[in-house]
Amino acid sequence: xxxxxxxxxxxxxxxxxxxxxxxxxxxxxxxxxxxxxxxxxxxxxxxxxxxxxxxxxxxxxxxxxxxxxxxxxxxxxxxxxxxxxxxxxxxxxxxxxxxxxxxxxxxxxxxxxxxxxxxxxxxxxxxxxxxxxxxxxxxxxxxxxxxxxxxxxxxxxxxxxxxxxxxxxxxxxxxxxxxxxxxxxxxxxxxxxxxxxxxxxxxxxxxxxxxxxxxxxxxxxxxxxxxxxxxxxxxxxxxxxxxxxxxxxxxxxxxxxxxxxxxxxxxxxxxxxxxxxxxxxxxxxxxxxxxxxxxxxxxxxxxxxxxxxxxxxxxxxxxxxxxxxxxxxxxxxxxxxxxxxxxxxxxxxxxxxxxxxxxxxxxxxxxxxxxx
Numbered sequence: 001x002x003x004x005x006x007x008x009x010x011x012x013x014x015x016x017x018x019x020x021x022x023x024x025x026x027x028x029x030x031x032x033x034x035x036x037x038x039x040x041x042x043x044x045x046x047x048x049x050x051x052x053x054x055x056x057x058x059x060x061x062x063x064x065x066x067x068x069x070x071x072x073x074x075x076x077x078x079x080x081x082x083x084x085x086x087x088x089x090x091x092x093x094x095x096x097x098x099x100x101x102x103x104x105x106x107x108x109x110x111x112x113x114x115x116x117x118x119x120x121x122x123x124x125x126x127x128x129x130x131x132x133x134x135x136x137x138x139x140x141x142x143x144x145x146x147x148x149x150x151x152x153x154x155x156x157x158x159x160x161x162x163x164x165x166x167x168x169x170x171x172x173x174x175x176x177x178x179x180x181x182x183x184x185x186x187x188x189x190x191x192x193x194x195x196x197x198x199x200x201x202x203x204x205x206x207x208x209x210x211x212x213x214x215x216x217x218x219x220x221x222x223x224x225x226x227x228x229x230x231x232x233x234x235x236x237x238x239x240x241x242x243x244x245x246x247x248x249x250x251x252x253x254x255x256x257x258x259x260x261x262x263x264x265x266x267x268x269x270x271x272x273x274x275x276x277x278x279x280x281x282x283x284x285x286x287x288x289x290x291x292x293x294x295x296x297x298x299x300x301x302x303x304x305x306x307x308x309x310x311x312x313x314x315x316x317x318x319x320x321x322x323x324x325x326x327x328x329x330x331x332x333x334x335x336x337x338x339x340x341x342x343x344x345x346x347x348x349x350x351x352x353x354x355x356x357x358x359x360x361x362x363x364x365x366x367x368x369x370x371x372x
Contacts, residue, residue: 005037005102007095007360008353012077014091015084020070023047023119027066030094030117037102039115046130047119054106054113055138057145060292060370061114062097062363063128064090064150064332065121065319069345080353088334089344090121092351093150093359096333100363104371111371114144121319128319129278146292146370147323148363151316152334152344152351155308155359157297159290159329160210163242163283164317165251165273168235169194169259171223172268176230184230188223190267191234197262198238201255208243210285210313215241216255237274241317242283248273281317284324291370292327299365300331303358333359 010033019026030049034041041051049066073085082092094117101115114136118127132142151158171194176184198218207213216238223234240251256271263269273280286293288311300309314320314330333355336344343349 005099007099007356010098011082011087011091011095011351011353011356014095015082015087016075018072019066020068020072020085023066027119030066033098039102042135044130044132044135046127048127048131049117050115050133050136051101052112052114052136052139053101053104054110054371056106056109056111058371059112059114059139059141059144060367061116061133061144061147061323062101062150062367063116063118063147063319063323064093064097065118065127066091066094067119067122069122073347073349081350082353083348083350085349087349088152088351089349090150090152090332092334092356093152093332095356096359096363097148097150099360100367103364104367106371112139113367113371114139118319124276124278125281125319125322126278128322131322143323143326145326146290147320147326147328148292148296149318149320149323149328149330150332151314151318151330152336153314153331154335155300155304155331155333155355155362156310156312157293157300157329157331158314159288159293159311160208160285161283161314161316161318161320161330162211162214163246163248163281163321165240165242165248165280166237167252167271167273168237169255170268170270170272171234171236171263172270173230173232173266175232178228178230181230185232185264185266186230187234187267188231190263191221191223191236193262193264194236194259197258198236201258208285211243211283214243214246244283244285247282248280279322281319282321282324284321284328286324286327286329290327292329295366295369296329296331296362299362303362303365331359331363
């Protein structure tokens with residue numbers, strides 16, 4: 001809305017650009033937009049689009065992603081609502097972030113504001129995992145002092161999110177003829193104890209004060225090769241939604257130990273995290289008293305006349321986990337779901353243009369105070 005940039009026309013164009021299989025076209029549009037408005041962007045080796053303003057302290061990073069989930073949902077606009085894939089996740093937040101970035105004037109003593117737009121959030125987060133701010137001219141440190149991550153939060157300020165880990169518990173026994181089961185070691189039968197261990201895994205753990213309890217869900221089970229044979233192998237895949245301070249490595253070791261304790265000694269137990277090229281998204285939690293939280297919440301409450309700006313957790317895993325432990329918040333227009341059902345990732349994905357404009361105003365006000 002400043003420097004000639006208006007977020008809604010940008011969003012109108014961006015939603016029409018398919019970015020569920022290849023982000024090249026939307027990244028080119030983003031780079032062109034930045035150049036047209038006086039910024040000097042660069043694209044790093046991981047495909048992140050970066051630009052920076054100012055050279056003071058603190059160094060605040062505004063981030064979101066340009067990829068979307070499949071399939072593409074065509075653009076439509078009526079009555080102040082833009083429909084289409086990416087309208088709220090996360091091209092709506094991108095439009096608001098761009099408005100705030102392009103409108104920021106650091107003056108002589110303002111802090112540094114960096115725009116970091118990633119290409120692969122919906123799959124492996126290869127961009128965020130490789131993000132190194134020191135590729136920017138004049139930037140020495142690879143990380144910033146605080147991060148604002150654009151996602152659909154209904155203009156609330158989200159300071160925490162659960163992590164997501166995934167892996168497979170392998171149970172190993174000894175094949176035998178089913179007529180003489182005592183001569184083998186039945187790995188499928190051992191799944192009974194393994195599932196009990198999964199069910200009770202968090203029984204003695206206190207819930208997180210903001211995020212609530214962690215969850216551990218068995219999602220796939222496979223074992224056995226023949227109906228007349230004692231099975232030597234069984235595999236149980238689990239989905240873990242973690243809370244701080246649990247880490248991926250700590251979870252893997254704890255779960256393997258718990259399953260081993262709950263199954264016969266003759267059964268081998270090994271937990272293998274699902275292979276991926278980047279680290280799992282860890283849980284994170286930012287102190288609600290951090291300046292980035294206070295300024296965003298205050299601005300959101302003022303801009304929306306108290307209708308938004310609540311400080312709360314985010315209900316989905318995000319790339320924000322890669323930026324913690326620096327103070328990190330998730331904020332943006334749009335919602336993951338409404339009273340009718342899912343919105344983000346759904347065929348009815350939409351964002352209200354008024355929400356995008358309010359998000360831009362909130363970010364501009366909060367960043368001005370944070371960087372001033």
